[in-house]
Amino acid sequence: MKKVLSLCGSARKGGNTDLLLREVARGAEEMGASVETIFLSDLAIKPCTGCTHCKSHEECIIQDDMPMLLDEVLHSSAVVLASPVYMGQVTGQTKIFIDRLYQLRRGDRSLKVDGSNIRGAVVATCGAPSHEHPQSALSTLRVLFRFLNQPKVLELVGTSLGPKGIVQERTGLLEEAYDLGQRLAT
Numbered sequence: 285m286k287k288v289l290s291l292c293g294s295a296r297k298g299g300n301t302d303l304l305l306r307e308v309a310r311g312a313e314e315m316g317a318s319v320e321t322i323f324l325s326d327l328a329i330k331p332c333t334g335c336t337h338c339k340s341h342e343e344c345i346i347q348d349d350m351p352m353l354l355d356e357v358l359h360s361s362a363v364v365l366a367s368p369v370y371m372g373q374v375t376g377q378t379k380i381f382i383d384r385l386y387q388l389r390r391g392d393r394s395l396k397v398d399g400s401n402i403r404g405a406v407v408a409t410c411g412a413p414s415h416e417h418p419q420s421a422l423s424t425l426r427v428l429f430r431f432l433n434q435p436k437v438l439e440l441v442g443t444s445l446g447p448k449g450i451v452q453e454r455t456g457l458l459e460e461a462y463d464l465g466q467r468l469a470t
């Protein structure tokens with residue numbers, strides 16, 4: 285059975301990012317996949333200290349939930365990483381997770397894992413109406429798949445999504461999320 289792992293970088297449960305991810309999950313489950321959703325804010329993920337231990341060793345020296353999370357990622361057939369735009373970028377908890385992916389690359393810049401069989405998608409939500417606005421956050425989200433050696437990444441962008449739950453009024457966007465879930469599960 286395919287397993288879709290959904291990583292939510294928003295701490296706002298029932299918020300726009302969460303609701304879009306629920307539609308992604310519905311689409312994937314409809315295709316027979318199992319879906320696990322994790323809120324990054326529910327985990328203990330400490331910031332990278334830049335010690336560079338990971339450049340000469342396989343593991344990161346920091347003891348927290350990151351090894352468990354990476355294990356979940358590597359045992360998934362598809363991963364979707366989502367974040368709202370906060371001050372022009374991904375949320376703090378999402379960036380802390382992304383920084384910690386530094387451990388997946390050796391000192392000679394070779395990758396320690398091959399996730400090229402893992403389907404990938406990124407989702408960004410923001411209050412601004414412009415499609416350009418979330419581009420910087422999207423490129424940060426894509427780093428996960430770069431470090432997994434997966435160049436093909438699907439994308440979903442929700443603009444003009446200020447108030448909590450307003451995405452429920454955007455049927456086209458919810459449909460896009462559902463379709464994304466179906467594509468990740470095929």
Ligand SMILES: Cc1cc2nc3c(=O)[nH]c(=O)nc-3n(C[C@H](O)[C@H](O)[C@H](O)COP(=O)(O)O)c2cc1C
Nearest residue numbers: 294296299300301368369370371372410411412446
């Ligand atoms: C601290 C904070 C910073 C934000 N910064 C931006 C921003 O820079 N650009 C933008 O378009 N929206 C910004 N927003 C709006 C959120 O991106 C938007 O409300 C999004 O839908 C929130 O997702 P959520 O409902 O999943 O929490 C910000 C919201 C918060 C709380």
